[in-house]
Amino acid sequence: xxxxxxxxxxxxxxTVLGRRGADFAAAEDAVQDALVQAARLWPADPPRDAxxxxxxxxxxxxxxxxxSDAARRRREDLxxxxxxxxxxxxxxxxxxxxxLCAHPSLTPASAVALTLRAVGxxxxxxxxxxxxxxxxTMAQRISRAKRTVSDVRFDRPGDVATVLRVLYLVFNEGYGxxxxxxxxxxxxxxxxxAAVDHPEAAGLLALMLLHHARRPARTAPDGxxxxxxxxxxxxWDTGMIAEGVGILQAALARxxxxxxxxxxxxxxxxxxxxxxxxxxxxxIVEWYDELTRLTDxxxxxxxxxxxxxQADGPRAGLAALAQLDDSLPRHTAxxxxxxxxxxxxxxxxxxxxxxxxxxxxxxxxxxxxxQAARLNNHRRR
Amino acid sequence: xxxxxLLKHYRGAPAAVNDVPxxxxxPEEISAHMQYMNDFAARxxxxxxxxxxxxxxxxxxxxxxxxxxxxxxxxxxxxxTKDLIAGWMVIDVxxxxxxxDLAGELSAAPGAAGRPIHEWLELRPxxxxxxxxxx
Numbered sequence: 180x181x182x183x184x185x186x187x188x189x190x191x192x193x194t195v196l197g198r199r200g201a202d203f204a205a206a207e208d209a210v211q212d213a214l215v216q217a218a219r220l221w222p223a224d225p226p227r228d229a230x231x232x233x234x235x236x237x238x239x240x241x242x243x244x245x246x247s248d249a250a251r252r253r254r255e256d257l258x259x260x261x262x263x264x265x266x267x268x269x270x271x272x273x274x275x276x277x278x279l280c281a282h283p284s285l286t287p288a289s290a291v292a293l294t295l296r297a298v299g300x301x302x303x304x305x306x307x308x309x310x311x312x313x314x315x316t317m318a319q320r321i322s323r324a325k326r327t328v329s330d331v332r333f334d335r336p337g338d339v340a341t342v343l344r345v346l347y348l349v350f351n352e353g354y355g356x357x358x359x360x361x362x363x364x365x366x367x368x369x370x371x372x373a374a375v376d377h378p379e380a381a382g383l384l385a386l387m388l389l390h391h392a393r394r395p396a397r398t399a400p401d402g403x404x405x406x407x408x409x410x411x412x413x414x415w416d417t418g419m420i421a422e423g424v425g426i427l428q429a430a431l432a433r434x435x436x437x438x439x440x441x442x443x444x445x446x447x448x449x450x451x452x453x454x455x456x457x458x459x460x461x462x463i464v465e466w467y468d469e470l471t472r473l474t475d476x477x478x479x480x481x482x483x484x485x486x487x488x489q490a491d492g493p494r495a496g497l498a499a500l501a502q503l504d505d506s507l508p509r510h511t512a513x514x515x516x517x518x519x520x521x522x523x524x525x526x527x528x529x530x531x532x533x534x535x536x537x538x539x540x541x542x543x544x545x546x547x548x549x550q551a552a553r554l555n556n557h558r559r560r
Numbered sequence: 561x562x563x564x565x566l567l568k569h570y571r572g573a574p575a576a577v578n579d580v581p582x583x584x585x586x587p588e589e590i591s592a593h594m595q596y597m598n599d600f601a602a603r604x605x606x607x608x609x610x611x612x613x614x615x616x617x618x619x620x621x622x623x624x625x626x627x628x629x630x631x632x633x634x635x636x637x638x639x640x641t642k643d644l645i646a647g648w649m650v651i652d653v654x655x656x657x658x659x660x661d662l663a664g665e666l667s668a669a670p671g672a673a674g675r676p677i678h679e680w681l682e683l684r685p686x687x688x689x690x691x692x693x694x695x
Contacts, residue, residue, distance in 0.1 A: 286654045288561040289608070310561065312611050312652050320608025351691045352561075361692060390692055404690070442693070542690040 183366060185217050185229070186300030190370075192233045193297060194272035201241050203279065204325040207297050209241035214300050273298075274374045278337025281345040282328050289324035290345045291353075296321055298370075299363055308356030339377045343439065346371065350387050361391055372426075381430035382440030388423030389446035392416040404546040408455035420450045441470040460490035477507050485513055493521035511537060512547055519554065528554035563611060563652050564659040566666060567682035570618055572643030577678030578671045585672050593677075596669045604651060604662070615647035650686075659683055 189210060196206035213236040217229075226232035280294040288310075295301045295309075307317035350364035365387045372380040396410035405411075427443045445466045452458040467483035470476075480503055488496020496517045503510065515530035531551035538544035582590060604610035619637045626633045649666070653659050663683045671677035 288652075288654055292608075310652070311563070312608075315605060316608050316610050316652070319606055323606075323608055351693050352689060354689050386693070394692075539688050540690045541687045544687065 182218065185214060185221065185233075187366070187370070188230050188233055189214065189300030190273040190276045190298050191230060192237055193276060195234050196237055196241060197272070199238065201238075202329065203297075204322070204329055205241055205244060206237070207325060209237045209244060210300075211296065211302070212240040213237035215302065273370070275337075277342045277371055277374075279328050279331060280324075281342040282331055282337070283341055284327050284331070285324055287345070287348055289320055289327070290341075291348050292317060292320050293324040293328075294345050294367070295349065295363070299367055301358060301363070305356065305358050309353045309358050309360055311354055339375055339380060342371060343368075343379055343383050347383060347439075350390075361387070361394070365391060378430040378433045378435045379437040379439050381426050382437055382443050385423045385427035385430065386439050386443035386446055388419050388426070389443060389450050392419035392423065392450065398542075402542070403549070404542050406546075407449060412453065415450065420447075423447065424450070436469065436473070438470060438473045441466055441473060445470075458489070460486055464490045477503060478509075481507055481509060481513055485516070488517045488520065493517045497521065508537070508539060509534070512543075515547075515550065519550075524554050524557065561652055561654060562656070562659075562688060563650060563686040564663075565682075565684040565686065566649045566651065566663050567684060568646045568648065568679070569682065570644040570646040573680040573682065576671075576680060578673075578675050579677075580672035582671075589670065589672060589674060592670050592674060597666075600666055600669075601649070609651050609653050609658075609662075611650035611652050613647070613649040616645055618644060618646070656685075659685075 192213070193206055193210050196209060197203065201209070210233070213233050216236055217233060221229075276298055277294070280297050281290045285293065292306055292310075295306050296303065301309075303318050303321060304314050306321075307314040310317070312320075346364050346368045349367070350361050353360045365384070368380065368384045368387060372384045393407075393410065393415050395416070396412070396414040397405055399405055423443065424447050427440065427447055430440050431444070445463055448459050448463050448466070464483065464486045467479060467486050470479045471483060481500075484496050484499035484503065487499045497514070500510070500514060500517060505511070505514075511530050512534035515527045515534055518524075518530060519527035528551050531547050531554065535544050535547035535551060538547055582593075585593070601610060601613050621637060622635045623632050651659060651662060653662065660683065663681050667679045667681050668676040669679070671679075
């Protein structure tokens with residue numbers, strides 16, 4: 180039995196327990212216990228009705244857990260009630276679960292952890308490994324998050340944008356451990372995009388697919404980064420690119436542009452180029468202009484400067500860069516790259532070394548150090 | 561989320577405000593200090609921000625490779641080494657500001673006369689994971 184398939188049932192099982200009157204925090208614990216049991220028993224003895232099995236086991240786990248003195252009265256009340264199906268459809272319930280786990284009262288880290296557990300069905304241990312913290316710390320983070328949202332009641336739908344930001348974080352950050360966080364983010368975004376009619380949900384899904392398709396080419400066998408221009412495009416997953424482009428085109432046709440659609444459009448233009456030289460940089464600059472209008476983020480302006488450098492030459496790129504605050508992350512790295520393309524190798528080498536000192540992660544630092552070393556060696560010859 | 565190292569120095573940091581060596585405190589003051597540190601770590605576990613905390617023995621030895629088939633060369637400990645690490649705590653927090661606040665709080669641990677030590681702690685960010693979407 181596929182582990183992802185088991186986990187895909189998590190939200191619907193959780194919402195059944197909720198409809199039977201279980202509060203979110205206790206229901207979530209019970210579903211987690213049932214999932215652990217399923218992972219143990221199903222490989223040898225798969226049930227005919229997977230969801231029914233999980234509901235039954237999780238409900239019993241919930242009743243067991245509430246059999247403490249403090250909860251006895253509450254349990255008896257619950258047992259008196261007939262577990263009746265609620266008025267809302269299962270799709271709406273799943274959506275509400277996404278909204279709850281990404282609730283604005285949660286910090287980003289808490290929202291990520293809660294989403295991975297309650298919607299994704301991952302264990303606390305897996306989530307802890309993915310973010311390199313002790314399991315006890317992650318358990319506390321999740322139970323605090325559950326307490327924070329325990330009083331949230333939904334009289335109207337939440338904001339899809341907050342959910343998308345959480346899923347974007349899952350895709351973009353985290354070490355992984357046993358879990359492929361990027362694949363998990365894609366699974367959850369796919370599920371969301373199917374449940375909600377929102378072009379930005381489709382835009383985020385397309386963005387993830389277009390980036391994920393390039394993953395095999397993004398690192399060398401020794402783990403070092405391979406920049407986009409030097410990637411072996413034969414290793415890109417063309418099926419996944421085609422799917423991403425299709426989803427994006429359908430979303431763009433709705434004419435409700437948002438930042439994820441614009442980012443996906445840029446990723447699609449890269450994915451579409453048979454060689455780095457054939458990249459349509461002019462169109463990419465236009466999308467960055469669009470993105471600047473949508474977000475006005477300094478990071479977008481920095482990326483735009485790179486694109487301008489490709490479309491109109493390194494001098495134009497440097498001019499665009501000069502308008503930006505040089506304390507921005509990666510500002511120095513971009514300056515180094517543009518100076519190299521402009522032929523000023525001494526300045527480029529110095530800036531690459533400086534950028535390496537400021538790099539936020541090891542892979543990027545090593546990459547920038549190699550760039551500096553490459554230019555220094557080249558100049559010595 | 562980002563991880564930070566809070567580094568406590570035996571030597572090498574600027575002098576604390578309440579700069580009295582621990583052996584001159586009363587036993588009760590030492591206990592109060594330990595309690596503060598333990599409570600601080602326990603509270604971070606509760607908030608889901610605690611990663612690790614360790615103390616180091618002061619005496620260290622330098623070791624280096626000395627060629628094929630030869631035992632490694634050792635040297636030290638060097639009593640005059642300027643910088644000496646006493647221990648660390650690793651936290652995983654939502655913002656740099658939160659890391660600053662926590663370091664400030666840890667630096668307020670009570671010392672002599674039960675007053676805060678105002679000890680200088682070094683705050684160092686970890687190199688993070690490489691994000692997928694960068695271009």
